[in-house]
Amino acid sequence: MLVLSSPSGAGKTSISRRLLELDDSLSLSISATTRPRRPAETEGEHYFFVSAARFEEMVKTGALFEHAMVFGNQYGTPREPVEEALDAGRDVLFDIDWQGTQQVAEKARDDLVSVFILPPSTEELERRLHSRAQDSDEVVRGRMAKAADEMSHWAEYDYIIINHDLEQSVAQVEAILTAERLKRERRVGLRDFVEGLRIGR
Numbered sequence: 628m629l630v631l632s633s634p635s636g637a638g639k640t641s642i643s644r645r646l647l648e649l650d651d652s653l654s655l656s657i658s659a660t661t662r663p664r665r666p667a668e669t670e671g672e673h674y675f676f677v678s679a680a681r682f683e684e685m686v687k688t689g690a691l692f693e694h695a696m697v698f699g700n701q702y703g704t705p706r707e708p709v710e711e712a713l714d715a716g717r718d719v720l721f722d723i724d725w726q727g728t729q730q731v732a733e734k735a736r737d738d739l740v741s742v743f744i745l746p747p748s749t750e751e752l753e754r755r756l757h758s759r760a761q762d763s764d765e766v767v768r769g770r771m772a773k774a775a776d777e778m779s780h781w782a783e784y785d786y787i788i789i790n791h792d793l794e795q796s797v798a799q800v801e802a803i804l805t806a807e808r809l810k811r812e813r814r815v816g817l818r819d820f821v822e823g824l825r826i827g828r
């Protein structure tokens with residue numbers, strides 16, 4: 628389970644989208660949220676946009692792997708698609724906040740690889756939020772105000788990327804994925820292969 632977190636506007640959605648284009652053994656976990664849909668977003672692709680009542684029901688029935696209140700809206704990870712992907716031997720990409728990452732770490736620390744994306748500067752962060760043009764000025768102001776609080780959790784993450792250049796950031800996350808997939812404890816099923824290599828048995 629690869630988690631990307633960052634303050635709003637730092638680039639985690641852009642990095643996630645490019646990663647999924649490049650890596651066909653990676654599945655995106657699509658979250659449920661009570662946040663209103665942005666003009667450029669589509670239902671079931673970026674999020675499952677649900678009512679507060681529906682979200683509460685998902686929490687009560689245990690349908691969410693983790694959930695949190697972020698910027699005054701509810702966000703959560705549907706459990707079933709994650710379990711299905713992991714059972715099929717696929718890696719799952721999460722774009723979730725620090726609160727969700729803490730919950731995943733509590734449940735499955737050994738299966739979690741967490742990456743925090745930092746902007747090159749607060750000025751650049753604000754510029755990107757405005758250039759994305761998906762939120763009102765008021766929402767942008769709110770997210771900038773919260774950026775410091777978001778970034779105060781950077782030391783809880785395994786890897787830190789400063790997102791100067793998008794393609795370079797994507798290559799860095801790919802390098803993390805490659806290395807983490809090669810870790811011995813993740814090379815399940817290699818024992819027979821190594822046994823077969825024992826010369827002069």
Ligand SMILES: Nc1nc2c(ncn2[C@@H]2O[C@H](COP(=O)(O)OP(=O)(O)O)[C@@H](O)[C@H]2O)c(=O)[nH]1
Binds near residue numbers: 632634704
């Ligand atoms: N805990 C948790 N956080 C989520 C989830 N989905 C999105 N978020 C976080 O909610 C925050 C707001 O996301 P969004 O409204 O898409 O704004 P963006 O950060 O500007 O793309 C971001 O920090 C996301 O990482 C989720 O399923 N669980």
Ligand SMILES: Nc1ncnc2c1ncn2[C@@H]1O[C@H](COP(=O)(O)OP(=O)(O)O)[C@@H](O)[C@H]1O
Binds near residue numbers: 637638760791
């Ligand atoms: N390295 C980068 N350089 C310049 N602009 C970027 C970079 N990465 C992302 N952006 C732009 O910044 C804006 C916010 O990116 P986005 O991926 O939506 O951030 P987040 O998902 O973290 O809120 C988007 O308009 C995106 O195209």
